[in-house]
Amino acid sequence: MSSRRAITLTVNGKSYERLVEARMMLADFLRGELDLTGTHLGCEHGVCGACTVLLNGEAVRSCLLLAVQADGAELLTVEGLARGNELHPLQKAFHERHALQCGFCTPGFLMTAFAFLKETPTPTEAQVREAISGNICRCTGYLPIVQAILQAASESGESSGKSVSTPPARR
């Protein structure tokens, strides 16, 4: 019954090879096996959005994917946003706008916003609100979160077409 499988995947530009049990969730794999604990687990059934990561460029719930399903995939987690000590424009905007209190939901919001701005680089406020509707913040800091995402979008628009969602350099 032990269905352990070898998987190879790339996370934040780095390649990993591991042997995992089929029933291990991707979020648990990232946290427990790769020690990438920036991806948070809230509800663990797809409602809260805290575990949002990018799978081959698309935002997904990592609590609803098996690690074995990510075999061969490219992942981006919140650890992959900053370049060294330089925060990603979204992180910088969250910091400046005070878009977090306890910070538990923040990785999910950042990854959601990252994927959203990649597709919609100059969003309206209504679009931002809809984009984050699948992420829950229990400190109820939604207003600063919306403002931070709008700020990140407008700043990246000003800096000569440099997209806010430029993938980080490979490490």
Place this chain on the structure above:
Amino acid sequence: MKPAAFEYFVPQEVQETLELLEQYGDEAKILAGGQSLMPLMNLRLARPKVIIDINRLQDLSSISPGAHGGLTIGALTRQRAVERSAAVRERNPLLFATMPLIAHFQVRNRGTIGGSLVHADPAAELPAVTLVLGAEFVLKSTRGERAVQAEDFFVDYMTTAIEPIELLHEIRLPGWRQGRGWAIEEISRRKGDFAMVGVATVLELDGHGSCKDARIALFGVGETPVRMERAEGMLRGKGVGGRTFEEIQKVVSDDLDPVSDVHASAEYRKEVGGVLTRRALEKALLRAREGRK
């Protein structure tokens, strides 16, 4: 680990999948997008012995124009792909408008059209929409292939006509007819959550502006999506408008027999079901008249 242990298969071909289904039957669960199955497994409300992960079946993931303006959509097509499809936008405005209402974009990136239909949550949009569109579901097994009409597909609470050895292969939607208006309305607490009450409708006018066909299906109000046959009968063959719609609002409220739960009371669902139906019909009528011009 959250889910109970299971044996895991990743078939590369449809035939291989069907053989696995034949072998394991109701011990096996098909894993498509996993947006409903995985929560159930994480909570151990479902403990399948065997998981058949169909995500490598590329053949099941396509949207192709069918005959007479119809559409054929592979069961594994991601909801996000349907949402972004130019063919769906051109050929089926109701389905196109429905997609953004389903959950949140992170969920639609994984969730599949077939998964939502087979899961058959009575509060989900797609079952009701396929019902008013007259969709056909193509089911395959090692013993052959059969097509089931949407009206025969949703048989009970989260239960469809699909047999344990069968795989939903594709969904066929008939062509959009000229003079047809449509609408989908729903109320949910948070954008993207399951609807407390919702309604999908198509309304078809003839050349003289009277109603040729009307279909109304509500969701979130029963064990399955519910067709409102008495209300539909009040529309067919008649000139339609404000007065009729007000009567229909009452009839729909009367005919609904929902349950109370943590999300809404039965009384609320009856009342709002009627109101949403009237609003949907008003919008559908406007669109049908636009289409006739």
